[in-house]
Amino acid sequence: MRTRMIAGNWKMNNNAAVTGEFVKKLEAWLDSDEVGKKSAAAVKDKKIEIVIAPPFTSIGAAVAAKKGSLISLSAQNAYFEPKGAFTGEISLSMIEETGCKYVILGHSERRHIFGETDELLEKKLAATLATKLLPIFCVGELLEDRESGATNDVLTTQLKRVWKNLKGDVVGEKVVIAYEPVWAIGTGKTASNDDAQKACAFIRDLAASDFGRKTADALRILYGGSAKADNSAGILSQPDIDGLLIGGASVAPESFEKIISTAI
Ligand code: PGA
Numbered sequence: 001m002r003t004r005m006i007a008g009n010w011k012m013n014n015n016a017a018v019t020g021e022f023v024k025k026l027e028a029w030l031d032s033d034e035v036g037k038k039s040a041a042a043v044k045d046k047k048i049e050i051v052i053a054p055p056f057t058s059i060g061a062a063v064a065a066k067k068g069s070l071i072s073l074s075a076q077n078a079y080f081e082p083k084g085a086f087t088g089e090i091s092l093s094m095i096e097e098t099g100c101k102y103v104i105l106g107h108s109e110r111r112h113i114f115g116e117t118d119e120l121l122e123k124k125l126a127a128t129l130a131t132k133l134l135p136i137f138c139v140g141e142l143l144e145d146r147e148s149g150a151t152n153d154v155l156t157t158q159l160k161r162v163w164k165n166l167k168g169d170v171v172g173e174k175v176v177i178a179y180e181p182v183w184a185i186g187t188g189k190t191a192s193n194d195d196a197q198k199a200c201a202f203i204r205d206l207a208a209s210d211f212g213r214k215t216a217d218a219l220r221i222l223y224g225g226s227a228k229a230d231n232s233a234g235i236l237s238q239p240d241i242d243g244l245l246i247g248g249a250s251v252a253p254e255s256f257e258k259i260i261s262t263a264i
Helices: 016-032 034-044 056-065 092-098 108-112 118-129 143-147 151-163 168-174 193-211 213-218 229-236 253-261
Strands: 004-009 048-053 071-075 102-105 134-139 176-179 220-224 243-246
Touching (some): 004 253, 056 092, 071 092, 118 151, 134 151, 193 220, 193 229, 229 253
Parallel strands (some): 071 102, 176 220
């Protein structure tokens, strides 16, 4: 059984003060609301994992506000070099030190706004797997790729290169893949349940052909792109989708809680 993941990628939202309030509210909901308590039980039973990815400067506030261990933390990016003259970058060990469990790599905004390449992401993924941090590795096609029928080719290129030197058990146990079609991110356009399922099944089959069925069965694959409480249950009902990476609808606790409610 793969543990479902409901992960909030806050992007450049929620400063430290707001983050502290968010964490307190979410923990109070997990402790007092009827559905919240069920969600907390599901986390304890390892049926679901709740993750938030605040901006770097808000991670400390999340740690300070957090009383329990029901919420896991993720960073949104990292650099692969351990230290040195890389102005503006944050190393993996610095992120580990904060208490984060996960790090998001290869988000489409990193790829398309900041020019991150598959070559760079291969280094970032390998460096992450040499630490205790677990990568949430994002892939996804542009609208023009989808329209020209190139979705599977794009996913193949984005994954084969970064995992070609990895071992199957590492991929299955440590890597989380987030399928995020770029045309669905922040646009209000969600992939249909069927399209999201097809892409996630394709990724699982790719893992099976590269590493074997055991790895493919263990690999967690999330969907991301305008996921919200209205569509999350349908997406989560798909057999190859193990959770959601949520941007806009994860920034406020109330809408994030509603999505969690649909995942338990
Ligand atoms: P969105 O973002 O939910 O706002 O579309 C998802 C993401 O970019 O991870």
